[in-house]
Amino acid sequence: MESLEDIEAEIRSCKKCNLWKTKTNYVPGEGNPKAEVVFVGEAPGREEDRQGRPFVGNAGKILTEMIEKLGLRREDVFIGNILKCRPPNNRDPLPEEIEACSPYLIRQLDVIKPSIIVCLGRHSASFLFNFFGIEFRGISKERGRVKEVERWGKKVRLIAIYHPAAILYRPQLREMFEEDFAVIAGLLREKKRSPTLLDFFD
Ligand code: SF4
Numbered sequence: 001m002e003s004l005e006d007i008e009a010e011i012r013s014c015k016k017c018n019l020w021k022t023k024t025n026y027v028p029g030e031g032n033p034k035a036e037v038v039f040v041g042e043a044p045g046r047e048e049d050r051q052g053r054p055f056v057g058n059a060g061k062i063l064t065e066m067i068e069k070l071g072l073r074r075e076d077v078f079i080g081n082i083l084k085c086r087p088p089n090n091r092d093p094l095p096e097e098i099e100a101c102s103p104y105l106i107r108q109l110d111v112i113k114p115s116i117i118v119c120l121g122r123h124s125a126s127f128l129f130n131f132f133g134i135e136f137r138g139i140s141k142e143r144g145r146v147k148e149v150e151r152w153g154k155k156v157r158l159i160a161i162y163h164p165a166a167i168l169y170r171p172q173l174r175e176m177f178e179e180d181f182a183v184i185a186g187l188l189r190e191k192k193r194s195p196t197l198l199d200f201f202d
Pocket of ligand 1: 011014015016017018019020026083084085097100101
């Protein structure tokens, strides 16, 4: 059985697509190897590329704040991306890059075996919905709707929400973003794994 460290070591020497040439640091993802909740974005941005850590820029601040409002810490969850290297100028991931890099994410999920997977934004949602055999009709239609899939011998909940970067550029989306986190809080309550939840959303 491989570990997150094994996968991370492989990522750190990966040349499976051209993004290794332009990145500063690989960003394998980080967090609890036994996390109940995994957050998946599309790719590292400038600050993430600089630090080699996921969601540490301005969008990361929003995500971290919301994770804390769930009564959790970043160390309690796992945070990663489909791509482990930054696309130049934050352009959208290319299909061949997703094809080359996404097996790392799937292997990470197979190690962690989370109960809840939160897809941050349309690229993440489109890839993960497709992987789990669910039709993806666009982020504005799917956001906040919980999908149930079977994996790792248990029920796994998949939910798509807006990418935190979208909240930065379109503050009018924040209300929906917070509503969707309230749905995640409800899932956590159901699991009864976070007993201190969640006066913020009540
Ligand atoms: S983006 Fe992924 S597949 Fe491409 S070089 Fe980086 S780690 Fe390898």
